[in-house]
Amino acid sequence: MSDGLFISFEGVDGAGKTTQVQQAHNYLQERGLRSLITREPGGTPVGLTIRELVLHGLAAFPSVAVTGGTDVVDASDDLAPRTEALLYAADRAEHVAQVVRPALDRGDIVLCDRYLDSSVAYQAGGRDLSEDVIRRLSLWASQGLMPKRTYLLDADPSQSESRLDHEPDRLESAGDDFQQHVRQAFLQLAQNEPDRFLVIDATQSIDQVWQIIQDDLDKLVEGREPDLPQVDDDNDDADAHDDADEDESTAGYEDDEQGAESDWTEAMDTPDQAPEADADQDDQDMEAATVGGDADDDSVPVGSRARRLLRSRLLRKTR
Structure with a gap:
């Protein structure tokens, strides 16, 4: 049986999920634990195409979407709620089959930026579709795979929206009422499954949010041996x-x-093989040279025997 660990990060747009996913990945790597960052939608090549469609609508494909006999897609054209739900389910089916399950089978720790709960919160809570239907559809697509832990970064959409650093996509621009319904749907899911969810106040600083996640993550990976190449x-x-x-x-x-x-x-x-008189003369020269100066005074001619003797005595004194 695989000892992989599946963790998801959920919340309204701008709550800081992507930042905390990266923090968790870096932390696990430092501990020598192999982890994988992925996301929904868009965790596979097929998923990237679906992501463009569900986030940006038919306008993302003006060259292939033909409306009214022209190659120009009208801005009013949009996806029906059930179509959107089916596209998310298709993305999830491909994602689980091609990325998540193989990684878990290898024993990796999978960190997923959004998963099944987002479909329930956005399609059921935001689009007013049946929660039960969306959940069963997602479970069918994923073959029943659920995360061990889900970190729900909770924030009021009116606050989290200001953190977005890009043009709003279809869901981000769906309106305040839509976002509030999504937030309440997330909180209801967490209340229904308290053992899986950890709800975190996302209005705290990045470091404060990360500290809560790190403390919980340490418990989840306790006892795991490092598996990265040393x-x-x-x-x-x-x-x-x-x-x-x-x-x-x-x-x-x-x-x-x-x-x-x-x-x-x-x-x-x-001692040189010189007459004693010469030695006495050198000593006299040396004594004369050091009067009023140090042992390496420039007044002593360079290369003279007196200069050499002075340096020799200086060396012995400094040892």
């Missing part, structure tokens, strides 16, 4: 190898510097 380990090994190479390279440079310094200081500390 690519970080290889990268860590490569990074560790590079770091080791860098350390060895740095150590080599440090050794070379220490060796060079050692050779230099040893050469400076080794």
Whole structure:
């Protein structure tokens, strides 16, 4: 039996569903859990065509929809409520068969932006069709597949409408009464199935809404083992190898510097095979050179024995 997890996000337009779906996906990926974002309508190639039709009407296809013997679709032409309901059911049938069930069979977590409840809320609540008929039609299309959890982001349509950043589609522009009926239908569905629905006040900030979802999501995925390919380990090994190479390279440079310094200081500390008189003279030159200045004063000629002896003593003092 599949251990996939099916989660849907519902609410009126502009409630913030899409934002929270993406938040959930990112969070699950960070935990190493494979998840899939999909949507209705439009979760398949066939569904994209249906989406254009149900959201934008016949005007979305002026080249193929012929009205009155012309290729121009009149703006008054629209889909009948039952036609709309059947199109949503067709989209759902294709979506479940081609995307959702295969993903669940693989053990994925499926995050769906709208599902069956939207059909009931919009077609029954908004279009005044029979709730029982719409529900049975949707269950037939999906072969009875229902989400384990449904997050209902609840907001007054008059408030959520202001969040829309695009031209309203057919449903978004259906009027305030339509949207209010849809909202009440969603709330009634949640009341009928309290174990599946989690109703969240969508007027809160994005972070506040997400925190509620995250807390519940943690419970739903508790005990699931990470199933994403672990690519970080290889990268860590490569990074560790590079770091080791860098350390060895740095150590080599440090050794070379220490060796060079050692050779230099040893050469400076080794007595020359010069007469003692010359050595005494060098000491006198060095003492004269350091009066009123430091051991590396520019007054000492560069390359002179006194300069070298001064640097040798300075090195020994700073160790």
